[in-house]
Amino acid sequence: MPSDLIPRDGAVERSPAVRTLLRLWPYLRPVRARWFAAAVVAIVASLTSLVIPVVLKWMVDGPIADGDTAGVWLGALWVLLLGLAEAVLFGLRRWLVARPLSGVEARMREALYQRLQRLPIAFHDRWASGQLLSRATTDLMMVRMFLAFPLTFLLVNGVTILAGVVVMLAMDLTLGLLVLIPVVPVILVCTVFEKRFSEASRAAQDQVGDVTTLVEESVLGIRVIKGFGRHRSQARAFRELTHRLRGTELRKARLLGAIMTVIVTLPELAIGACLVLGSVRVADGTLSAGTLVAFLSTALALHWPIVSIGFLLAMSQEAATATARYFEVMDTEPESGSPAAPAPAAGRPGAGAAVKEGGLRLEGVRFRYPDAPADAPPVLDGVDLHVRPGESLALVGVTGSGKTTLTALVPRLHEITEGRITLDGVDITAMPREELRSRVAVAFEDPILFSATVGENVLMGAAGRDGAEDAGALERALGVAQAGFVHALPQGVDTQVGEQGLSLSGGQRQRLALARAVVGRPDFLVLDDPLSALDVHTEAAVEAALREVLADTTALIVAHRPSTVLLADRVALLSGGRIAAVGSHHELLRTNAEYAWLMSGAALEPEEARR
Numbered sequence: 001m002p003s004d005l006i007p008r009d010g011a012v013e014r015s016p017a018v019r020t021l022l023r024l025w026p027y028l029r030p031v032r033a034r035w036f037a038a039a040v041v042a043i044v045a046s047l048t049s050l051v052i053p054v055v056l057k058w059m060v061d062g063p064i065a066d067g068d069t070a071g072v073w074l075g076a077l078w079v080l081l082l083g084l085a086e087a088v089l090f091g092l093r094r095w096l097v098a099r100p101l102s103g104v105e106a107r108m109r110e111a112l113y114q115r116l117q118r119l120p121i122a123f124h125d126r127w128a129s130g131q132l133l134s135r136a137t138t139d140l141m142m143v144r145m146f147l148a149f150p151l152t153f154l155l156v157n158g159v160t161i162l163a164g165v166v167v168m169l170a171m172d173l174t175l176g177l178l179v180l181i182p183v184v185p186v187i188l189v190c191t192v193f194e195k196r197f198s199e200a201s202r203a204a205q206d207q208v209g210d211v212t213t214l215v216e217e218s219v220l221g222i223r224v225i226k227g228f229g230r231h232r233s234q235a236r237a238f239r240e241l242t243h244r245l246r247g248t249e250l251r252k253a254r255l256l257g258a259i260m261t262v263i264v265t266l267p268e269l270a271i272g273a274c275l276v277l278g279s280v281r282v283a284d285g286t287l288s289a290g291t292l293v294a295f296l297s298t299a300l301a302l303h304w305p306i307v308s309i310g311f312l313l314a315m316s317q318e319a320a321t322a323t324a325r326y327f328e329v330m331d332t333e334p335e336s337g338s339p340a341a342p343a344p345a346a347g348r349p350g351a352g353a354a355v356k357e358g359g360l361r362l363e364g365v366r367f368r369y370p371d372a373p374a375d376a377p378p379v380l381d382g383v384d385l386h387v388r389p390g391e392s393l394a395l396v397g398v399t400g401s402g403k404t405t406l407t408a409l410v411p412r413l414h415e416i417t418e419g420r421i422t423l424d425g426v427d428i429t430a431m432p433r434e435e436l437r438s439r440v441a442v443a444f445e446d447p448i449l450f451s452a453t454v455g456e457n458v459l460m461g462a463a464g465r466d467g468a469e470d471a472g473a474l475e476r477a478l479g480v481a482q483a484g485f486v487h488a489l490p491q492g493v494d495t496q497v498g499e500q501g502l503s504l505s506g507g508q509r510q511r512l513a514l515a516r517a518v519v520g521r522p523d524f525l526v527l528d529d530p531l532s533a534l535d536v537h538t539e540a541a542v543e544a545a546l547r548e549v550l551a552d553t554t555a556l557i558v559a560h561r562p563s564t565v566l567l568a569d570r571v572a573l574l575s576g577g578r579i580a581a582v583g584s585h586h587e588l589l590r591t592n593a594e595y596a597w598l599m600s601g602a603a604l605e606p607e608e609a610r611r
């Protein structure tokens with residue numbers, strides 16, 4: 001998803017950088033003592049550098065004018081000691097904040113990860129993964145750097161500049177006022193710069209997200225890219241994105257260059273004017289040479305604190321953008337864990353009252369994807385379906401009829417728009433999500449395995465068990481899913497699979513995903529065509545084992561192949577957003593033309609051929 005399509009969720013209306021950055025306070029709070037201590041140490045270190053010109057003044061007007069060699073050595077020793085003290089104090093500042101601030105970054109990253117886990121599927125459907133990845137990596141790094149440098153040094157430099165100005169005004173009022181002249185134009189330029197740099201910074205960080213998305217997609221889809229020889233067009237697309245990012249970074253550099261020119265040039269001109277005026281006054285005898293040396297040394301000591309303000313403001317602006325991007329995700333409402341009692345709705349059958357019948361029941365279920373166009377019809381439009389306790393019901397329908405969508409509604413991966421779904425008579429919205437998901441197990445057509453061992457992947461479906469119980473459950477689940485092949489893997493069930501481990505075939509992965517679904521002996525099993533990659537014989541063996549081991553489980557199985565349908569107790573046909581027919585496979589073949597057309601391959605099945 002290109003950055004111009006990043007969901008903005010209303011939270012993104014631009015707020016001033018300072019207000020955005022203030023939102024970091026809850027994360028900084030636990031380490032505030034260390035941070036303030038470090039800031040104080042840095043201020044002391046910076047002020048130490050301002051004492052050096054005072055020593056110089058004393059040396060020029062005293063020992064140097066008097067030809068006192070011992071005094072010159074003493075002055076030089078003081079300058080050396082002050083320089084050393086400054087270096088040690090800056091080192092101490094770094095030591096004080098390094099560990100706590102990496103802790104802040106880690107905590108923010110952890111909070112983001114937790115939030116991502118709790119955000120609804122609809123959120124993940126809308127957001128490109130690269131945009132989320134860049135928030136978890138680059139943006140948080142920028143925030144940490146802001147807390148470590150700009151936040152401290154804007155304070156330190158501010159105090160240093162203020163102290164330096166007071167010292168210079170005290171040394172000589174005229175020269176002090178002369179050196180202050182550039183302050184007004186510099187502030188004006190900074191204000192204009194802030195807005196323009198902020199826009200460029202937002203664009204750059206969003207474009208980093210786009211680049212991350214493209215890299216991720218290319219890595220995941222490398223087989224398709226190679227298979228279709230698309231590497232050149234992918235490289236072109238990547239080049240375009242990186243050029244766009246480069247252009248934005250150059251725009252940032254130009255803006256920063258312009259501000260730096262102003263910030264460096266104006267004070268230099270003012271110092272030059274002070275040098276000329278000061279020299280004339282020394283020649284006139286109205287100013288001591290020592291005062292002029294001290295004044296200019298102080299002005300030069302302030303050079304870096306002033307010049308660095310440009311960088312610090314730029315880094316702060318980038319951090320404000322990063323913070324805003326972070327909170328776009330953090331401000332999104334997560335799924336609530338606790339049940340939301342269903343409001344009884346007029347005209348809804350049985351609404352509000354517990355249904356006595358068991359099993360899985362869908363009543364008047366309507367569903368429209370939140371991001372679907374306003375004029376698009378709902379995917380499901382009044383689905384009524386009852387899967388009796390212990391029954392396995394196959395759900396068939398043409399491609400795109402909404403079968404996957406329907407299966408996702410049962411564990412509340414999406415929220416229904418209207419109607420209700422009950423498990424053993426209890427509305428699923430009246431159950432805590434955790435309980436719902438422990439009662440309903442799901443296996444999807446595209447089986448995802450995590451970078452973990454075979455055993456860990458399967459036992460993900462059996463939260464709360466441990467030890468010997470696990471081993472037994474694992475073996476039983478692998479048996480049901482006909483996944484005995486795992487014992488032939490190099491380390492058996494301890495073999496690493498997923499992205500960082502052994503690559504398995506599609507059918508092998510499907511069987512492990514099925515084992516994961518059944519390992520917790522769920523009351524309800526929702527299978528979205530989970531056997532599509534298996535040969536017919538393995539599929540039959542899996543179904544037979546499923547029937548035997550999970551006799552009490554109520555199962556809803558999306559099926560495409562006649563072989564799968566034949567093994568279910570009953571079949572439901574999903575058509576036009578509704579259940580068009582329910583019955584046995586043979587009944588529907590006889591009575592429903594759409595079903596007969598869908599299952600036309602069934603005529604080739606041996607059993608059908610015999611009829």
Ligand SMILES: Nc1ncnc2c1ncn2[C@@H]1O[C@H](COP(=O)(O)OP(=O)(O)OP(=O)(O)O)[C@@H](O)[C@H]1O
Pocket residue numbers: 125369371372379397398399400401402403404405406
């Ligand atoms: N996240 C989404 N946002 C918007 N529309 C979606 C989303 N996911 C699916 N759809 C649309 O919903 C409709 C039903 O899709 P669904 O995946 O449920 O069909 P299906 O019957 O399972 O198809 P298949 O048999 O090909 O797996 C399709 O028109 C699809 O484009």
